[in-house]
Amino acid sequence: MQKKRITLKDIARETGVHVSTVSRALDPVERKTITEEVAKKIQAAAESLGYRPNRIAAGLRTNRTMTVGVMIPDITNVIFPPILRGIESVLEPLGYASIIVNTDSERDREIRLLDVLRDRGVDGIIHAAVLRSDPSIASAAQDGLPVVTLNRKVEDSDIPYVINDEDAGICQMLRHLRELGHTRIAHIAGPQDLSTGQLRLAAFRRAAEDLDTEVDENLIVVATRFDEQEGARCLIELLASGKTFTAVLCANDRLALGAIEVLRERGIDCPRQVSVTGFNDMPFLDLIRPKLTTVRIQQHGAGRAAAEILLRLLNGETADDVDIETILPVELVIRESTAPCP
Amino acid sequence: MQKKRITLKDIARETGVHVSTVSRALDPVERKTITEEVAKKIQAAAESLGYRPNRIAAGLRTNRTMTVGVMIPDITNVIFPPILRGIESVLEPLGYASIIVNTDSERDREIRLLDVLRDRGVDGIIHAAVLRSDPSIASAAQDGLPVVTLNRKVEDSDIPYVINDEDAGICQMLRHLRELGHTRIAHIAGPQDLSTGQLRLAAFRRAAEDLDTEVDENLIVVATRFDEQEGARCLIELLASGKTFTAVLCANDRLALGAIEVLRERGIDCPRQVSVTGFNDMPFLDLIRPKLTTVRIQQHGAGRAAAEILLRLLNGETADDVDIETILPVELVIRESTAPCP
DNA sequence: GTAAATCATGCAATCGATTGCACATTTTCG
DNA sequence: CGAAAATGTGCAATCGATTGCATGATTTAC
Numbered sequence A, B: 001m002q003k004k005r006i007t008l009k010d011i012a013r014e015t016g017v018h019v020s021t022v023s024r025a026l027d028p029v030e031r032k033t034i035t036e037e038v039a040k041k042i043q044a045a046a047e048s049l050g051y052r053p054n055r056i057a058a059g060l061r062t063n064r065t066m067t068v069g070v071m072i073p074d075i076t077n078v079i080f081p082p083i084l085r086g087i088e089s090v091l092e093p094l095g096y097a098s099i100i101v102n103t104d105s106e107r108d109r110e111i112r113l114l115d116v117l118r119d120r121g122v123d124g125i126i127h128a129a130v131l132r133s134d135p136s137i138a139s140a141a142q143d144g145l146p147v148v149t150l151n152r153k154v155e156d157s158d159i160p161y162v163i164n165d166e167d168a169g170i171c172q173m174l175r176h177l178r179e180l181g182h183t184r185i186a187h188i189a190g191p192q193d194l195s196t197g198q199l200r201l202a203a204f205r206r207a208a209e210d211l212d213t214e215v216d217e218n219l220i221v222v223a224t225r226f227d228e229q230e231g232a233r234c235l236i237e238l239l240a241s242g243k244t245f246t247a248v249l250c251a252n253d254r255l256a257l258g259a260i261e262v263l264r265e266r267g268i269d270c271p272r273q274v275s276v277t278g279f280n281d282m283p284f285l286d287l288i289r290p291k292l293t294t295v296r297i298q299q300h301g302a303g304r305a306a307a308e309i310l311l312r313l314l315n316g317e318t319a320d321d322v323d324i325e326t327i328l329p330v331e332l333v334i335r336e337s338t339a340p341c342p
Numbered sequence C: 001g002t003a004a005a006t007c008a009t010g011c012a013a014t015c016g017a018t019t020g021c022a023c024a025t026t027t028t029c030g
Numbered sequence D: 001c002g003a004a005a006a007t008g009t010g011c012a013a014t015c016g017a018t019t020g021c022a023t024g025a026t027t028t029a030c
Helices: A008-015 A019-026 A036-049 A055-062 A080-094 A107-119 A135-142 A166-179 A195-210 A228-241 A253-265 A300-314 B008-015 B019-026 B036-049 B055-062 B080-094 B107-119 B135-142 B166-179 B195-210 B228-241 B253-265 B300-314
Strands: A067-072 A097-102 A124-127 A147-150 A161-164 A185-189 A220-222 A247-250 A275-277 A294-296 A325-328 A331-333 B067-072 B097-102 B124-127 B147-150 B161-164 B185-189 B220-222 B247-250 B275-277 B294-296 B325-328 B331-333
Touching (some): A008 A019, A055 B055, A067 A107, A080 A097, A080 B080, A080 B097, A097 B080, A107 A135, A124 A300, A147 A300, A166 A185, A166 A195, A166 A247, A166 A275, A166 A294, A166 A331, A185 A195, A185 A228, A185 A253, A195 A220, A228 A247, A228 A253, A247 A253, A300 A325, B008 B019, B008 B036, B019 B036, B067 B080, B067 B107, B097 B107, B161 B300, B166 B195, B166 B247, B166 B275, B166 B294, B166 B331, B185 B228, B185 B253, B195 B220, B220 B228, B247 B253, B253 B275, B300 B325
Parallel strands (some): A067 A097, A147 A161, A161 A325, B067 B124, B147 B161, B161 B325, B185 B247, B247 B275
Antiparallel strands (some): A097 B097, B294 B331
8 A cells, every 4th residue: 555665776776776886875975985977876866766765774784773762751741841852953953763752750661661662773762760760771771772861860870961950959049048038948849759859858958058057857848749739738738837937948840839829828928928939940930920939940951961962872982981970050030939038 | 882682583593493483483463373382482582581572673574663653843832742642642552652753833844854754664643733734744645654633634635633623612612701791702813824723713703603793803813823922912902903802712822821911911800801711721721810711622632532543544444444533522611711791 | 018906886695573485294084 | 094184383585775895897006
């Protein structure tokens, strides 16, 4: 049914040369070994027949498919689409395509989907996982498959990784709150089995120490998911504890939005009575009132950076040649959800 | 460098049979032609060696890659991620992977990316484009490549398509506004070169006729993009025209949000003075005040439906066997941005 | 003017899995 | 018991492109 594709053989027949000659004439590197005139003729024939190389066949022979795998937890999480576009902006112009899979942060899925990618002979993988450990991707890298991780460092490996400077972000935010006069600062932390959750909590503690702010352990509540519902629950828990606080530094925007919602319901004015901050600067934030003060992380930029590193690996550079660590700067975005301590 | 993959040949050597026998033992369909005992042994060997079939090689031979292409305008547009998950929810369990490309609604990109997909031998394509016409995808379908379009019907072709019942949605929304007593109803239409923009405007006119509502052409403003900025611009234009209106039916949520923003700035109360409605029911809408009354379309469901149809095409059913048209029901979601006519 | 070097092209193997056909062995049945 | 049928396995071609090597033609060099 499918209309027959034009192959090298067709061009060879058409031009009266051998397929290997055709192959060479069409390969920019090998072309120079062919008479100019013949090459021209072959190219013309290829063009007029509408030849398109069969990457499957080439891939079988060369072991390069010009396809990369991208593993993310969940594409419906707004932070990932910009990352994907960032990756694409680097790889697509060079002829790479991306197979994207959602792991839902489940280890089983991750293992299975990794196989899905390897079975298809992807040339490399960008892994934007969030689980704090996973041996499968490490072992894939061990086998020689180029891998770059995003948002997370794989311990004890020489897999290059790209992360945002979360430490600096949390620290800047805490300093911002301190400068506004807040001293009783609560933290709604993210899930501790996710690297961002854990990282940001650790950063919060460190930042507090750096800024000589005492950390009241009762003012730290850990969410089980990064969503509004959990943000709400955590804030209710904070209120119920009876401990006073004038600011809440949340581990991400959605937690903050949930928290603000509860404050509103209880008639507590944000930012007049309690300041709330987020992290990530997700899209549409400026449509939600009060506009959230947050930390902007580079999403597109992170994707781009990861893709650029992967590219170097694909071109034969080893993990020794590239920087193992890429830390992207973040930016404090002060909007309306923070105000001086009452 | 890359650790050698186990191939059929390795298993054959290990078990002392021919590769073709191994191949058959590992193929659930062919397995029955092999002695039970031999098959068991081969499977055990495959298992213990950690064999993974090379889909590239199989794909070359069989012309099936178990990979599909998905073309969307822009993954950062919040309506697409759920569609992708919907597609994935059907195809992934069956062993399919998806190559996703962003066309940015540019014809050149679309043509190029279609080739990117075909070069990689995708078994089929789900095309969630928005341009009102494009010959390339039609010609691909003509060549026998299974194609399903989403959100748009390709004229003069037998390509199956999945759409949401936009007509019904617009009509229900208009009826809702009429029931609230509104008679002077403006429409902020989407870009007319995008199918949704055009479709919804046509639906608005039709619905008005059905409901015996006069359409004041001066109360129809066409946006050039589907975003808040354009929504704002269009509302300003409406206000400037001097024509009175008590409700604005917008072609999508973002236009509506932009419009509401302008109303707020001008001190016009929504919904007390002017009702505003959206379309799509995008995520996070319930975090934005006033909560937008809108039409919920099935995103995940649309992806699922498209994938199911594609699957039938992949399994050899022709366009004659499957329904060319799938129209998914929409749902009116009444929130806070609409109120009785003042 | 001939040997050597250079160049353009063809040949054939290869990547790994699939599959039609042939062959050998076993089973069935008259 | 012998021929026919059924069964299990091997052989080899195939998918399309790539590439090391061989070959023949041409140029260069002495």
